Amino acid sequence: MAFAQKLVCRECGTEYPLGPHYVCEECFGPLEVHYDYDKLRQTLGASEIARRPSTLWRYRELLPVGDAPPVDMGAGFTPLVRAENLGRRLGLRNLYLKNDAANPTHSFKDRAVSVAVTMARQFDFEAAACPSTGNLANSLAAHAAKASIPAYIFIPRGLERAKILSTAVYGPTVVEVDGTYDDVNRLCTELADEFRWAFVNVNLRPYYSEGAKTLAFEVVEQLGWRAPDHVIVPIASGNLLVKIDKGLDELRRVGLLDGGPVTRVHGAQPAGCAPVADAFRRGADDVKPVRPDTIVKSLAIGNPADGIYALQTVRSTGGVVETVTDEEVVESIRLLAETEGLFTETAGGVTTGVLRRLAEAGAFRPDETVVAYITGMGLKTPEAVDGVLKAPVRIPATVRAFEEKVLGRVAVS
Amino acid sequence: MPVKVRIPMPLRRLTGGNKIVEVDGATLRDVIENLERKHPGVRERVLDSDGQVLRFVNIFVNEQDIRTLAGLQTPVPEGAEVSIIPALAGGIFSEGEGAFPPPSDTSPSPDSAASIMLGMLGPGSPVLRMNAGHE
Numbered sequence: 001m002a003f004a005q006k007l008v009c010r011e012c013g014t015e016y017p018l019g020p021h022y023v024c025e026e027c028f029g030p031l032e033v034h035y036d037y038d039k040l041r042q043t044l045g046a047s048e049i050a051r052r053p054s055t056l057w058r059y060r061e062l063l064p065v066g067d068a069p070p071v072d073m074g075a076g077f078t079p080l081v082r083a084e085n086l087g088r089r090l091g092l093r094n095l096y097l098k099n100d101a102a103n104p105t106h107s108f109k110d111r112a113v114s115v116a117v118t119m120a121r122q123f124d125f126e127a128a129a130c131p132s133t134g135n136l137a138n139s140l141a142a143h144a145a146k147a148s149i150p151a152y153i154f155i156p157r158g159l160e161r162a163k164i165l166s167t168a169v170y171g172p173t174v175v176e177v178d179g180t181y182d183d184v185n186r187l188c189t190e191l192a193d194e195f196r197w198a199f200v201n202v203n204l205r206p207y208y209s210e211g212a213k214t215l216a217f218e219v220v221e222q223l224g225w226r227a228p229d230h231v232i233v234p235i236a237s238g239n240l241l242v243k244i245d246k247g248l249d250e251l252r253r254v255g256l257l258d259g260g261p262v263t264r265v266h267g268a269q270p271a272g273c274a275p276v277a278d279a280f281r282r283g284a285d286d287v288k289p290v291r292p293d294t295i296v297k298s299l300a301i302g303n304p305a306d307g308i309y310a311l312q313t314v315r316s317t318g319g320v321v322e323t324v325t326d327e328e329v330v331e332s333i334r335l336l337a338e339t340e341g342l343f344t345e346t347a348g349g350v351t352t353g354v355l356r357r358l359a360e361a362g363a364f365r366p367d368e369t370v371v372a373y374i375t376g377m378g379l380k381t382p383e384a385v386d387g388v389l390k391a392p393v394r395i396p397a398t399v400r401a402f403e404e405k406v407l408g409r410v411a412v413s
Numbered sequence: 414m415p416v417k418v419r420i421p422m423p424l425r426r427l428t429g430g431n432k433i434v435e436v437d438g439a440t441l442r443d444v445i446e447n448l449e450r451k452h453p454g455v456r457e458r459v460l461d462s463d464g465q466v467l468r469f470v471n472i473f474v475n476e477q478d479i480r481t482l483a484g485l486q487t488p489v490p491e492g493a494e495v496s497i498i499p500a501l502a503g504g505i506f507s508e509g510e511g512a513f514p515p516p517s518d519t520s521p522s523p524d525s526a527a528s529i530m531l532g533m534l535g536p537g538s539p540v541l542r543m544n545a546g547h548e
Contacts (some may be wrong), residue, residue: 015495021468022421022499022501023499023501024423025423025424025426025458026458027467027469028423028458028459028467028469028470028499029469030469030501042470182478183476183489185501186471186473186476186496187447189420189421189498189499189501190421190498192422193421193422193432194432201501202501205501305500305501
């Protein structure tokens with residue numbers, strides 16, 4: 001049974017049937033999926049969900065896919081780890097990390113892509129495509145392989161070969177465009193109008209973006225159908241933050257979460273690309289574009305499409321948007337690895353750094369439940385910690401050398 | 414001085430399904446006014462009531478974002494191509510997801526497993542190069 005009803009323009013409210021529409025024909029505003037929440041309230045129960053497989057598809061009634069068979073590589077239902085060591089450092093007794101590096105291609109993008117490729121098949125697109133250079137490229141190439149549909153990955157000129165490799169291994173056509181990411185983005189938006197291809201983050205964006213809601217559903221279920229008091233979410237386009245809040249709201253609407261206090265949604269940006277944080281500090285309603293200058297390339301969107309909505313969400317829930325410097329990003333990557341054994345990419349360093357800043361500023365009470373979203377894994381950006389880690393101790397293969405050089409004492413003969 | 418305007422899907426019902434419309438105009442504003450005359454309804458979907466470009470619309474003249482040029486006053490030379498595009502995933506200065514700047518010392522060492530696989534990709538690897546223009 002399908003519960004998704006229609007697409008509604010966020011700006012002007014014009015409604016569209018659930019088809020491959022991606023922007024409003026009246027004002028070019030983004031389209032949002034609406035569901036029949038009353039019917040869902042009658043149908044969807046926690047015990048039924050608990051019996052389902054441990055993937056994001058356990059919440060399929062709240063995804064816009066109707067009866068389409070999912071393209072399922074096992075994305076979602078990633079561990080919610082209780083972070084006792086880091087919590088002790090920060091004075092938090094109930095700190096949790098949502099480890100989305102545990103997804104099939106090691107980032108949260110698998111959630112959106114699993115939904116989008118499902119719909120690409122449903123709408124009978126001939127191929128799946130995207131402009132990307134990182135997490136999205138990996139995820140789309142893998143899911144298209146699993147769905148047996150051709151994939152076209154558009155990347156800007158001059159990417160490192162290792163980045164190309166980790167996408168090319170899945171067998172897509174990788175198209176290297178002479179230009180910047182902006183040029184790639186524009187080209188893909190133009191191509192989306194000419195070919196029956198699913199550019200997942202362009203002409204399937206209303207569907208693609210819904211996948212992120214499952215990060216809210218899972219955390220609530222994993223906490224025993226309880227909402228956290230605070231969440232910390234990295235901001236790139238702003239979609240992830242907005243959709244986590246939408247997910248929490250939907251659980252209330254369908255009766256899976258009782259009223260309770262609203263979860264405060266906090267945003268995290270690198271100081272070198274912080275247009276939303278800047279607007280938050282200025283108390284402004286507009287998000288001014290910036291030119292990114294940061295090592296955190298996965299958050300380096302200077303003119304975020306959902307920036308204004310992210311800002312509204314943070315303000316309406318009583319959260320804040322905070323920034324950290326690139327230096328703090330690297331420190332925070334190490335902090336997370338050394339305390340919790342979790343190696344995250346630079347975006348996770350931003351989230352962890354902002355978590356630390358907020359904890360030190362007294363934003364949380366010690367017993368409050370705080371969840372930080374760790375969206376991707378460290379091996380994707382090993383450059384970040386290159387040169388700042390302790391070098392190996394080199395020794396000859398003798399016990400004496402080990403004792404002298406490693407244990408730092410003269411051997412006992 | 415005719416210029417070619419590339420019409421995005423959401424506006425094609427106003428242009429009778431045409432993807433490219435030729436109109437005259439010395440500046441982008443003239444082009445939009447002439448487009449409106451030819452296909453009424455285009456202007457209000459591209460400009461707000463103050464005559465400024467709507468928030469979710471990007472316009473390019475010969476692949477250059479008009480915000481980096483002179484906005485609506487941008488001159489449009491004969492034969493130029495104007496493209497109207499929905500603003501979606503980020504915008505003018507975005508670099509997108511995961512892009513590191515061109516490599517300096519980050520390539521894998523010669524004996525790493527990754528470099529062996531890179532070797533497999535080889536010169537005939539499935540990477541196509543192309544220009545960002547759509548001609």
